[in-house]
Amino acid sequence: MSKKILIVDDDPxxxxxxxxxxxxxxxxxxxxxxxxxxxxxxKAFLPDLITLDxxxxxxxxxxxxxxxxxxxxxxxxxxxxxxxxGPRPAALSKDIPTLTKPVExxxxxxxxxxxxx
Amino acid sequence: xxxAHLEPATATSARTxxxxxxxxQDIRELLTMLLGDLGFNVLTAADGxxxxxxxxxxxxxxxxxxxxxxxLDGIGLLKAIKALSPETEVLMISGHGDLELAIAxxxxxxxxxxxxxxxxxxxxxxxxxxxxRIALRAQVREHTENLERLVAEKSARLVELERRLAAKQxxxxxxxxxxxxxxxxxxxxxxxxxxCFVSIHNRERHIISANxxxxxxxxxxxxxxxxTIYGTAYPGGQGxxxxxxxKSGLAGSSHETLQGADGSYFHALVSTTPIxxxxxxxxxxxxIAVDLTEVERMHSELVASQRRYRDLFDxxxxxxxxxxxxxxxxxxxxxxxxDFGATLGMPCYEAYKHRTEPCPECPILTTFEDGTRHQxxxxxxxxxxxxxxxxxxxxxxxxxxxxxxxxxxxxxxxxQIRQLQDHLSSLGMMLGSMSHGVKGLLMGLDxxxxxxxxxxxKCDMEKIQSGWDTVRHRxxxxxKMVLDILYYAKSRDLExxxxxxxxxANDLANLVEGKAAHAGIALACDFALAQGSFAAxxxxxxxxxxxxxxxxxxxxxxxxxGRPRKMGFQVEAQSDRAVFTITDTxxxxxxxxxxxxxxxxxxxxxxxxxxxxxxxSNRIIEQHHGGIEVESSLGEGTRITVWLPLAQPGSVEGRTxxx
Numbered sequence: 075m076s077k078k079i080l081i082v083d084d085d086p087x088x089x090x091x092x093x094x095x096x097x098x099x100x101x102x103x104x105x106x107x108x109x110x111x112x113x114x115x116x117k118a119f120l121p122d123l124i125t126l127d128x129x130x131x132x133x134x135x136x137x138x139x140x141x142x143x144x145x146x147x148x149x150x151x152x153x154x155x156x157x158x159x160g161p162r163p164a165a166l167s168k169d170i171p172t173l174t175k176p177v178e179x180x181x182x183x184x185x186x187x188x189x190x191x
Numbered sequence: 192x193x194x195a196h197l198e199p200a201t202a203t204s205a206r207t208x209x210x211x212x213x214x215x216q217d218i219r220e221l222l223t224m225l226l227g228d229l230g231f232n233v234l235t236a237a238d239g240x241x242x243x244x245x246x247x248x249x250x251x252x253x254x255x256x257x258x259x260x261x262x263l264d265g266i267g268l269l270k271a272i273k274a275l276s277p278e279t280e281v282l283m284i285s286g287h288g289d290l291e292l293a294i295a296x297x298x299x300x301x302x303x304x305x306x307x308x309x310x311x312x313x314x315x316x317x318x319x320x321x322x323x324r325i326a327l328r329a330q331v332r333e334h335t336e337n338l339e340r341l342v343a344e345k346s347a348r349l350v351e352l353e354r355r356l357a358a359k360q361x362x363x364x365x366x367x368x369x370x371x372x373x374x375x376x377x378x379x380x381x382x383x384x385x386x387c388f389v390s391i392h393n394r395e396r397h398i399i400s401a402n403x404x405x406x407x408x409x410x411x412x413x414x415x416x417x418x419t420i421y422g423t424a425y426p427g428g429q430g431x432x433x434x435x436x437x438k439s440g441l442a443g444s445s446h447e448t449l450q451g452a453d454g455s456y457f458h459a460l461v462s463t464t465p466i467x468x469x470x471x472x473x474x475x476x477x478x479i480a481v482d483l484t485e486v487e488r489m490h491s492e493l494v495a496s497q498r499r500y501r502d503l504f505d506x507x508x509x510x511x512x513x514x515x516x517x518x519x520x521x522x523x524x525x526x527x528x529x530d531f532g533a534t535l536g537m538p539c540y541e542a543y544k545h546r547t548e549p550c551p552e553c554p555i556l557t558t559f560e561d562g563t564r565h566q567x568x569x570x571x572x573x574x575x576x577x578x579x580x581x582x583x584x585x586x587x588x589x590x591x592x593x594x595x596x597x598x599x600x601x602x603x604x605x606x607q608i609r610q611l612q613d614h615l616s617s618l619g620m621m622l623g624s625m626s627h628g629v630k631g632l633l634m635g636l637d638x639x640x641x642x643x644x645x646x647x648x649k650c651d652m653e654k655i656q657s658g659w660d661t662v663r664h665r666x667x668x669x670x671k672m673v674l675d676i677l678y679y680a681k682s683r684d685l686e687x688x689x690x691x692x693x694x695x696a697n698d699l700a701n702l703v704e705g706k707a708a709h710a711g712i713a714l715a716c717d718f719a720l721a722q723g724s725f726a727a728x729x730x731x732x733x734x735x736x737x738x739x740x741x742x743x744x745x746x747x748x749x750x751x752x753g754r755p756r757k758m759g760f761q762v763e764a765q766s767d768r769a770v771f772t773i774t775d776t777x778x779x780x781x782x783x784x785x786x787x788x789x790x791x792x793x794x795x796x797x798x799x800x801x802x803x804x805x806x807x808s809n810r811i812i813e814q815h816h817g818g819i820e821v822e823s824s825l826g827e828g829t830r831i832t833v834w835l836p837l838a839q840p841g842s843v844e845g846r847t848x849x850x
Contacts, residue, residue: 087661091638140217176633179641
């Protein structure tokens with residue numbers, strides 16, 4: 075059965091790009107364009123992995139992460155941060171893998187494969 | 192260590208108290224835990240303003256603050272705290288993307304900065320270092336105070352000794368004078384040593400004795416009539432000082448003109464004291480005359496040097512004012528009065544900024560509070576309405592009781608220096624603020640390319656088309672960005688072309704319609720009178736006007752009282768000019784914001800604005816030989832009117848003048 079990935083990013087072009095790459099590689103995807111939408115989607119979709127943009131407006135990335143941690147069913151879901159600027163954003167523990175934009179599809183797929191082992 | 196009872200109770204507890212300011216709840220929780228583990232007392236505040244308020248009441252020795260926060264940000268908090276209490280250790284928490292701010296904060300007196308994600312070891316190291324600095328400073332202060340106390344004690348003793356000595360001399364001098372008077376003996380004796388003309392007169396108004404100086408300057412005294420030293424002022428002696436003293440029996444003093452033995456006249460202060468005999472009634476008069484010529488010479492010298500100071504005061508190329516506690520200008524030099532069209536008695540903030548109340552973080556008020564010098568930089572408006580960057584120094588002026596009575600403010604115009612810096616720093620600022628956007632753009636570009644490639648592989652025309660649309664859209668965006676950069680990096684020559692006003696107006700409306708609709712703002716366009724053509728550089732002018740339109744949207748978004756969000760965009764051709772009017776029902780601006788809005792790096796949008804947009808818009812309009820009028824009031828909205836001539840001066844085809 076296909077693994078499910080939730081894509082959270084406020085830039086529709088980025089969401090479309092990731093969606094296309096992941097669908098092409100046999101993943102089932104859901105898309106969310108802000109933190110709140112991301113949480114709703116996560117609860118309904120129960121993804122195996124989440125790609126998260128930390129640079130969304132209104133600290134949506136951090137809020138999404140906190141919301142996720144508070145939810146018993148979702149707190150264990152692996153996250154890959156895909157971020158515009160800098161290394162790992164604050165408030166995330168050190169073992170969350172982080173990719174910096176622009177992201178090479180091959181690198182992302184490789185990281186997903188390792189995370190989903 | 193000092194015994195505990197010497198320390199104020201608050202200082203002991205403040206030593207281990209850290210004020211933690213961060214707008215992120217989870218960071219506050221994490222750090223409170225960490226700091227608690229390290230043995231600190233932790234107070235937390237969720238933003239800069241709350242942090243500052245808590246700082247004022249709790250007075251912690253250390254502050255740990257995030258840099259990027261809504262409202263008063265970390266740098267602002269740092270400056271405010273350092274202005275209140277320069278010895279407080281402020282450590283900055285730097286997030287991703289604000290490392291430069293963190294480094295800049297050191298310049299404003301931050302003790303250190305700690306980067307996110309927070310590393311426990313580095314945090315502890317930074318805090319321990321800060322603690323050590325506090326302890327060292329306390330030691331240095333203690334030593335300094337000891338030294339000062341020692342000096343104060345020593346000098347107090349010295350003064351006391353001097354005072355006793357002087358008292359002794361006076362008593363001795365007086366008693367010997369009394370002896371002399373009582374005995375009625377003549378001779379130089381004690382009187383001879385006094386630096387004034389001293390003489391003793393009898394009831395018959397004859398001099399019976401005088402001191403050496405008298406003899407030297409006024410001539411032989413013995414047997415001489417009392418009034419003869421006054422030239423011909425008192426013929427017969429009626430009304431002369433000695434005569435008055437004898438008649439009234441009271442001591443008196445008056446200004447008199449004395450004639451010396453050499454015939455010259457000089458001015459003197461003459462004091463007379465009747466001396467009663469055993470049976471009551473004045474039997475003798477002691478007359479003491481002090482030569483005022485010397486005093487007058489010194490006085491006129493003083494006046495001259497005061498005038499020189501006044502000239503200097505007026506000639507310095509700085510505006511100097513002396514202000515009282517209500518910030519009224521009680522004294523000012525001509526530079527200030529001339530450049531700012533102000534009058535004495537006017538409040539400082541009104542003269543400089545046309546405000547109705549004191550500016551926040553006023554350095555003068557701070558000087559009144561702590562009695563030390565302060566410095567700050569701000570933008571003011573001169574008499575001609577021009578903005579000027581000024582550097583302010585303040586210094587306390589103390590009254591006799593040692594309280595700050597007035598504060599002197601010296602304002603130096605650094606507009607030209609700032610203008611030079613602007614050009615250099617704007618490029619860096621611009622790149623910094625854009626790097627996030629650029630990365631998003633590149634990612635979008637990658638997405639478009641991926642789609643085109645994948646469409647090509649699958650021979651899917653629709654996919655290729657949609658991919659290409661993305662690529663084209665992103666490239667246009669990058670193009671605009673590059674043009675903006677070029678604009679700062681090098682003055683790009685404008686390329687004027689004849690443009691159709693209606694088409695241009697529609698293009699602008701299309702650019703912002705989406706954003707306005709998304710923000711729930713009703714955008715009313717009126718291009719009915721936008722007829723004919725005008726000359727402009729399409730790219731430059733549209734980006735300038737889009738800035739105003741986007742600002743109107745932002746102003747509406749910041750408006751939270753629930754008034755309907757409306758924007759108007761009207762374009763019309765008047766006889767010789769094109770006029771663009773942009774209105775919004777947003778938050779509006781006060782006069783200070785209105786006057787500063789076109790200054791580089793002034794932003795009313797807090798961390799969201801870069802302070803570049805309107806600066807460049809203004810420049811572009813100027814290059815089009817046009818003008819901008821701003822009407823705005825807080826809580827009501829803003830109306831921006833931009834006008835430019837339909838034809839550009841010089842050749843229409845082309846060149847803009849050199850800037």
